[in-house]
Amino acid sequence: MSTKNLSPLISAEELQQQIAENQKLIILDSRCDLMNDEYGDTAYATSRIPNALRVDLGIDLCTDITPETGRHPLKPRADLEALMQDLGINDDSHIVIYDDNGGMFAIHLWWVLHWLGHENVQVLEGGLKAWQKVGYELETIAPQVNQTQGNFIAKNSEFGTVTADDILEDIISGKAQLCVVDARGEARYRGEVEPLDPVAGHIPNAINRPFELNLKEDGTFKDPETLKVEWMEFLDNQSGKMIIHQCGSGVSACHNIFAMYYAGLGVAKLYPGSWSEWCKNPTRPMITK
Structure with a gap:
């Protein structure tokens, strides 16, 4: 399948047709629950789209957590390349990814594959529920x-990605050349609640758009078109700035990157460490309640 003008989304009906016709198709199951590490593997073992292969966020895509990293530090590119080879993925493979949580985890894997330079990737619109619905x-x-x-x-x-130092330099310099978009819920952004990380709040100058x-x-x-209008209105006063997406640990931020890409607004960068990395270092400035 040509990647030219390939939609990042695929319907259940289109996927069913691809299963029947596309010998280069590989389906990946990326189901996950941040509150239950065993959920994804258990769900996959119980039932899955036919021939789907399992990719686990914590085990397959992330390296060990250290006192300096966020909750989901990405493995090195070489390790992720080896993972894709172990899954039987070729340079010409057509990959479709699904989850059952609004696309958050499927889109994170979609981003990883694009970060590795593989463009022939789609996310199942509506996830497993859409598959079952038809x-x-x-x-x-x-x-x-x-x-x-x-x-x-x-x-x-x-x-591409940026580091905490990139964002810190922009804050300290006062140049404000970066626009950091926080994909977490409003209460977490404001510092009212924090179920996952040790400090509640947000990165200075970051603006909030829940994924x-x-x-x-x-x-x-x-x-x-709707997404394009909404995102352009949201970023109205950020003209000329580099758009950086972050969240709690670099997962749901990819959802906003995907939405902008789907809307034809280009490719924004990811801060993979996100708030869970940022707040581990008390010397970094933070906006807390």
Whole structure:
């Protein structure tokens, strides 16, 4: 399948057709629950879209947490390249990813693959619920284990990252050349509650757009034109600045990157460490309640 004009979203009906016709198709299950580490693996073992392979956020995509890192520090690119090869992914593979949580975890994996330079990637619109809603089957027998090594090679990509030091330098200098967008809920951003990290609050100068605003009430994405209008209004006074997305640990921030990309607003950068990394260092400035 050509990546030219490829939509980042694919419907359940389109995926069913791809399963029947596309020999290069690889389906990845990225279900996760930040409050229950075992949820994704248990759900996958119980039922899954036929032939889907499992990718676990914490085990497969993240390296060990240290006193300096956030909650989901990305593995080095070389390790992630090896993961994709172990999954049987080739340079010409067409990858479709799904979860059951508004696309947050599927989109994080979508971002990882784009960061590694693989463009032929789509997210299942509406996730597993959309698949079930139209009555397509789920596989309940023991999940398959890939036996074929892929030839995937990581490449340069416009999907980039920034560090805490990059953001800190912008704050200290007063240049305000970066626009940091926080994807967490409003209460967490304001510092009223913090269920996951030791400090409540946000990065100075960051502005807040919860990632859920990208979705309609049924959990599917708003159309690209609606998203474009909403994001342009949100970023109205940020002209000329580099857009940086962050959240609690670099996962839901990818949802906002995806929404802007889907809306035709280009590729913004990710601060992978996000608030969970930022707040670990008490010398960094923070806005708290």
